[in-house]
Amino acid sequence: MSWAFAARLWREKRLGAVGGIIFLLFLFCGVFADVLAPYGMNETNLSVRLQSPSLDYPFGTDHLGRDILSRVLIGAQLSMVVGFLAAGLATVISIVIGVASGYFGGRVDMLIQRFVDAWMTFPDLLLLIVVISILGPGMPQIIIVLGALYGIAGSRIVRGSVVSVRESMYTHAAESIGASTWRILTRHILPNVMPVVIVLFTTRVGATILAEAGLSFLGLGVPPPAPTWGSMLSGTGRTYMYLGPWLALAPGLCLTIVVYAINVYGDALRDLLDPRMRGVR
């Protein structure tokens, strides 16, 4: 992303730019969490357990006297890793399946789409629980399962878009010129399904972070004591909801803000990358 593009983003899509900045801020916190965190993430101090927010502990402490700020920072790291890798994997899977199905059509399309149909009849949570119980909880498993789950479901959206672009006259023109399939896919099909893919990716980042939170709630997420936002929210946060609401407040707010920021940023990106939107507010 060039400076010129960033300047355009700021000028034309203020909200999206703010979303981008918030997102970068969280990314920064995630990357430098180890340096920024005032305490260790598992450093317990039972003399200060369940303290409300103060100067020493800006977000308060939990039932073991662990600093919530430190845990939220480390959690940012974990959530970003899960969110981005799983959403990235999901997007790649969606593109591969969607393009194969939509562009090549015919029997291939039929077979793939019936498989996707069958896949989508299973409730998400059921698949997650089954696979995680077989593989055991852990970050790589969660990323792969979430990636596959959202990737296959999302392929339907990519496919629809690919079909409409494939039938367009400019794709036809490229075929009549004698352009290779690879060229048609990379120069005509993909650029024109990008708007859909960008939105798919950004919504998936939010969805996977939330899904990880849901899995943590069931005890199938990234195993404790690693502090993901989901487990902080659903584990100790829920248990101590009345005694220390701040336990859930910080991770909950972070989750909400990051997911929102990524979504507005994604929308802005989609609009700006469309040449037809040049100079349109």
Add this chain to the structure above:
Amino acid sequence: MSNTLLDVQDLKVHFPVTEGVVISREVGSVKAVDGVSFSLAKGETLSLVGESGCGKSTTALAVLRMLRVTAGRIVFDGVDITNLEGKAMRPHRPKMQMVYQDPFSSLNPRMKVRDIIGEPLRVHRPDASKADYQKRVAELLDLVGLLPVMADRYPHEFSGGQRQRIGIARALALEPELLICDEAVSALDVSIQAQIINLLMDLQHDLGLTYLFISHDLSVVRHVSTRIAVMYLGQIVEMNTRDALFAEPRHPYTQTLLQAVPLANPELEAERPQPLIIGEVPSVRNPPAGCRFHPRCAEALPQCATDAPAPRQRGDGQVVCHLA
């Protein structure tokens, strides 16, 4: 032979109609083009006219080998291209290019004009130097009456007529011999149509192009054509030189088609006999027996319902009718 650029013999393009999802079986076929023969001499313009769904565009797509040919033969510049697919067809593609109907959907909105016009060059001359490439793009823009500085703009920044010029420039990039114009001006305003038609005719004159011109607009066709073929339900019913066809249409369908062109003078229009055509176009899945036009023909004889007429030579042209 040397003067013939394109020779199409008894071309048939049928699309199977299938039922069943897992085990599909053919239950019939849409006979979009059913036995079309014509040939194109170098430098001439043959127009295909007829109402929607008569197979004009399908014929064009079959000639471009964008569709599988069911039967018949297509010989382009001495080479039988009827069954060439994919890579085998690629070397022949530069010589035959197409100009599309809709200038809005035929240009990729995410590519700059430079890349749109240059794409044929990149595909077929990947070794050309950057300078040569830029020079050729500028040359092409100039050829179609656009400014070379426009190369860095996106299609949405242009008007319909300008976009159609871009489409023509793309088609001309590889110096084709045959240009297929599929309703190339019907999406444009009348004033712009005239400009584009003049451009096409100038280009034909300067570059020695051969046109296969597809249109339903008879006034345009009258202006550009050397010869005209009238199609009905996947077949050519009459083909003749332009002047002969307009002066003396022999097939009842051609006669009604010409009568359907409105006259500018309302008084003359009121006095004119009303078109003789009745009913709707039958389904191409199940065309009528005998002459395909007989259910709608006001002059049909009993034999028209049973015997399909053979093409008859009349003057310079041919007509497929028992009455002619």
